[in-house]
Amino acid sequence: MITSTTVDTRHGAVRGAVAGGVLTFKGIPYAAPPVGPNRFRPPQPVEPWAGIRDATNFGPTAPKAPYTPPLNALIHEVDIPGDDYLNLNVYTPDTSARLPVMVWxxxxxxxxxxxxxxxxxxxxxxxxxxxxxxxxxxADGFLYHPGNANRGLLDQIAALEWVRDNIAVFGGDPDQVTVFGESAGAMSVGALLTMPKASGLFQRAILQSGALHHAISPASAELVKARLAAKLGTDDFAAVPVSELVVAQQQLRAEVSANPDPAMWGEVATTMIPFSPVIDGDTIPGGYFNSDVDILVGSNADEFRLYLVPTGLMDHVTDELLIANARRFGLDPDQVRSVYQGTPGEKLAQLMTDLHFRVPAIRLAETAKTAYMYEFAWQAGTFGGKLGACHAAEIPFVFDVLEDNPFEALLGTDLPQHLADSMHAAWVSFATNGNPGWFKYDTGNRSTMRFDFTSEVVLDPRPAERALWEGIR
Structure with missing residues (x-):
């Protein structure tokens, strides 16, 4: 029985593992370690290696602090120390084939x-x-410096270039690449669609709960940098120990949430993400969009409940807080009260879901030449049924990992396998032939596949809520 296999990449040979008919190659570097003189530089080339590199275990992961409670107990994380963390993992059924490729x-x-x-x-x-x-x-990936922006996105482009140059020896077709991501990963995909350096590296894109909405201006990015420097007591960020910097990053995000003042944070007061893509005029020039890429985009019905329900905040939202947020985003408070349903907390959850996830997805679909829209609506039974179809709830269904679900603490154990079957199959179908299995989206029908215990195509779901946001960024 074969339990390992070796493949020759452009930088050297790698030995992977074989199990259940799937070959896996883990921890393969696609760029040099981003430490020392490379720390705040764009990704640098990999040094070739001699002999056969072991690729049977995951490589190091990027330094980060834990999620803040209670999310740290609900969202699955992997932390592996080491400098060589610009790496990737490949899963393939056949190294001699020429199969579609999906990059997560x-x-x-x-x-x-x-x-x-x-x-x-x-x-x-x-x-x-x-x-x-x-x-x-x-900060290592997204802290802004004039002439040196979006290093994390440039890392992603370097990984896609590695795929272009090497994936054929793993059985993949470099001319049939789908890039897909969730949340900040989807926002990254949205940014890649606006980056000329990414042109030609992928032909299809799937954006789960994120789109083009969260990129910020250099002016806002400078405000974030100044606040981080004040917190650390220095603007020599390279001299700050990584362990101290990652904690400061999380504290900065908490400060934005506690006091989203535009005078202090600029656009980050709305996006709530201080380290994010910057429209710098170079790596992201502004005004460019790769309309040749076919798009599958969507969101979850109750995204923002992830941040309001486990914390207990949703039950304490007042009508005054709802009104204040409606005004902050340029909405008519009376319309918000009448269009959204439920308690003030439930209305705020839907308002924030639309702001951060659903409306950006719709606008991206309206921009693209070929787009398919979905909504994930299956309701988790955890937290007394209040969690709903929250942020990240679709991931185990997309990856079809219900038997060993890394989101069990969030979603529970009673998850419908038939929903994973249909959702996973739609993603594979889109990557394989460009069609997930339903009609394309356009402003005439707004065809949307609603994934639920019983899935169906819905035409123009919740038009009154969508209309609230017309003319608002």
Whole structure:
């Protein structure tokens, strides 16, 4: 019985593992370690190695602090120390084939997460070469310096270039690449669609709970940098120990949430993500959009409940707080009260879901030449049924990992396998032939596949809520 296999990449040979008909190669470097003189530089080339590199275990992950409670107990994380963390993992059923490729970009608000937290075996099982990547996070990846922006996105481009140059020896077709991601990963995909340097590196894109909405201006990025420097007592960020810097990053995000003052944070007062892509005029020039890429985009019905229900905050939202947030985002408070349903907390959850996730997805679908829209609506039974279809709830269904679900603490154990079957199959179908199995989205029908215990196509779901946001960024 074969338990390992070796493949020759452009930088050297790697030995992977074989199990259940799937070949896995883990921790393969796609760029040099981003430490020392490389720390705040764009990704640098990998040094070739002699002999056979072991690729049977995950490599290091980007430095990060834990999620803040209670999310630290609900969201699966993987932390592996080491400098060589610009690496990726490949899952393939056949190194001699020429199969469609899917490249996963993880989420985590650009300060958390890793590609190693996602088990992509089911994609390989179903005829796709799957790749999961790590990239620089927080200040190392996204702190703005004029002429040196978006290093985390440039890491992602370097990983996609590695795929272009090497994936054929793993059985993948470099001309049939789908890049997909969730949350900050989806926002990354949205940013890649606006980056000329990414042109030609992927032909299809899937954006789960994130789109083009969270990129910020250099002016806002400078405000974030100044606040971080004040917190650390220095603007020599390279001299700050990584362990201290990652904690300061999380504290900064908490400060934004506690006091979202535009005078202090600029656009980050709305996006709530201090370390995010910057429209710098170079790596992201502004005004460019790659309309040749086919898009599958969507959101979850109750995204923002992840941040309001486990914390207990949703039950304490007042009508005054709801009104204040409506005005902060330019909405008519009376319309918000009448259009959204439920308690003030439930209305605020839906308002914030629309602001951060649903409306950006709709606007991206309206921009793209070819787009398919979905909504994930299955309701988790945890937290007394209040959690709903919250942020990240679709991930175990997309990856078809219900038997060994890394989101069990969040979603529980009673998850419908038939929903995973249909959702996972739609993602594979889109990556394989460009069609997930329903009608394209356009402003005439607004065709949306609603994934639920019983899934169906819905035309223009919740038009009154969508209309609230017309003319508002």
């Amino acid at each position: 970009i993880h989420g985590g608000a650009f300060v958390n997460g890793s590609g190693s937290a996602y088990e992509a075996t089911a994609f390989a099982r179903d005829g796709v070469v799957a790749v999961t990547i790590n990239y620089r996070l927080g």
